[in-house]
Amino acid sequence: MPQKKQKKSNTQDLLQEYDIPDNRHNFSKIWDLLKKENPDVKPSLNYSNPLELLIATVLSAQSTDVQINKVTEKLFKKYRTEEDYANADLRELENDIYSTGFYKNKAKNIKDSARIIIEHHNGEVPKTMEELVALPGVGRKTANIILARGFGVTEGIAVDTHVKRVSRRLGLTKHSDPEKIEQDLMSLVPKEEYDSFSMTLIYHGRKICHARKPDCPSCVVNKLCPSGVIYMSQYNL
Ligand code: SF4
Numbered sequence: 001m002p003q004k005k006q007k008k009s010n011t012q013d014l015l016q017e018y019d020i021p022d023n024r025h026n027f028s029k030i031w032d033l034l035k036k037e038n039p040d041v042k043p044s045l046n047y048s049n050p051l052e053l054l055i056a057t058v059l060s061a062q063s064t065d066v067q068i069n070k071v072t073e074k075l076f077k078k079y080r081t082e083e084d085y086a087n088a089d090l091r092e093l094e095n096d097i098y099s100t101g102f103y104k105n106k107a108k109n110i111k112d113s114a115r116i117i118i119e120h121h122n123g124e125v126p127k128t129m130e131e132l133v134a135l136p137g138v139g140r141k142t143a144n145i146i147l148a149r150g151f152g153v154t155e156g157i158a159v160d161t162h163v164k165r166v167s168r169r170l171g172l173t174k175h176s177d178p179e180k181i182e183q184d185l186m187s188l189v190p191k192e193e194y195d196s197f198s199m200t201l202i203y204h205g206r207k208i209c210h211a212r213k214p215d216c217p218s219c220v221v222n223k224l225c226p227s228g229v230i231y232m233s234q235y236n237l
Helices: 024-037 050-059 065-078 082-086 090-096 103-120 129-133 140-151 161-169 178-186 191-207 226-234
Strands: none
Touching: 024 191, 050 065, 050 103, 050 140, 065 090, 082 103, 090 103, 129 140, 140 178, 140 191, 161 178, 161 191, 161 226, 178 191
């Protein structure tokens, strides 16, 4: 049984109180089972071009994809080009994206990104990691998504809150920093599966490996997951 950490964490996630052992040797079996469980993963944000993908992904921070799809349904009809966003009245744009949360930052970032795309990239969403992460509000997670789904370019693995939580519970990484987690995962996952791996862990995190109450008894990888062993023994499941 993995050891409990000395200091009790103040989180409601019991699993964060344990040192999860390195479980990378089980990666192939875990990945095969998760793929079989989720054979048809696809992006859950709606978009029809790289600009819409960029906007939707920036908006999705700290929100749900369902909520973002509601907002973008109207937004993408009102703002169709980089110029529309760059020339938008900031207050009006804030109002249009208000329900996504952090709307002031997001509106400013979107407007500034649109201006940079017009001034430095001939009005086209850039296609390299370096250029994408130079846009305000775009980190490696967003850039990986845009590269993979907007341009078919495989660069890295998008690490969101679900990918972070599930990969740590599975013992595939000990890191908390998304960029370090990404490096650990890239050393395990075949490059052509980077994007599907990210989406699969997101599906699994939403459906089974919930933040507060993971459904370990129903989980297809519970016999290979060190956290599942802890969770089920703690709750006699
Ligand atoms: S066994 Fe439990 S903790 Fe491990 S991946 Fe499955 S749901 Fe998550």
